[in-house]
Amino acid sequence: MILRDLKIPGSASSVLIIDLEAIKSNFKFLKKKAPKVEVGVSIKSNAYGLGAKTVAKLLSSIGCKTFFVSTIAEGMDLKDIIPNSRIVVLNGPDRDSSKMFIENSLTPVLNSLNQIDIWHKETIENPNNLSYLHVDTGMSRLGLSNKEINKLFSKDDLLKGLNIDVLMSHLACAEEGNSQKNLQQLEKLIAIKEKLLPLTGPVRTSLANSAGIFLGTDFHLDLVRTGAFIYGLNKKDSGEDSSKPVVRVFAKIIQVQEVDKPSTVGYGATHEITRPTRIATVATGYADGYIRSSGQISTKEEKNTAKVYFDNMSAPIIGRVSMDLLTIDVSQLPDHLVQPGGFAELIGDNYTIDDLANASGTIGYEILTRLGQRHYRVYLGGEGI
């Protein structure tokens, strides 16, 4: 196990290993997959929990030029780390923040007429600032609606002087390769681009997130915006288009005990002991991002809970996930694999983030972004950044 080679301090009760070489390799894979277009990377939400500053420096060192964050505060935190890159703020400007975009050289995404209006006032004095224009083609979340787009024509000075670099939209069903909606959104974006051309002048277009890249080159347009794939998440049945795993999580075995009936395990007594059972208690819980629904929430529930690996052997979680602890039925495992002071694998080569997400009724994105700050973090590779 690689854990032995890493100098983990004795105080670490759980370990989050982030493989920077895998992140690099995933980025390079996408560059090959979309060779004619720019590959921009989403580092919002602290690079999906993995450390935005580290990831930004790393990818910048291998040629990534455009980074996406959600909030202006995220952008301000990163601007000095990657001074030669463009940082695009997806949520766009509001009354209170628009000046800070200029002061910090951040690029806003303009999502509505309101944001266009705010940015217009800012750019009267700063005509050289680029912006992104986001049109809604099927998410009804961010982006100008049809109605708003039509309004741009009735007041044709609304976009004047805005210096729009990219016209973008976002796919609702990119992970479903057969969804009609993908092509509809692509066609809609291209139609809007042509319609807006007299107002915007020539602009680049962007639609695909990670999953969108694998819908085919038609979806690549001029710029793709990836996140999930870089961080090792995969859509179902990715085959040769799989990303390399980036994250591994190990947690220490605190106690191992034999329990016999009549007895129950954990809060709410949701798991009933019906035969002699060996239980390992491990140092990770929902405060470390291990989703509570990975365990047995209710007594009536028959669902398969998430698994934990000891070496190459799996064992199920029994009872509820606590704030700081997991209880695992290790009755089927040889004693020597489950010893206090040893480590259990919660996410890794045996059990991927996507596996854990499936067992927990959520998606890999949620698992990643919730991993939290308590794990002892180890970054592998990335020398010289």
Ligand SMILES: *Cc1c(COP(=O)(O)O)cnc(C)c1O
């Ligand atoms: C987060 C985000 C992305 C990246 O999506 P992934 O599925 O992580 O590749 C792209 N575009 C927008 C608008 C986003 O919010």
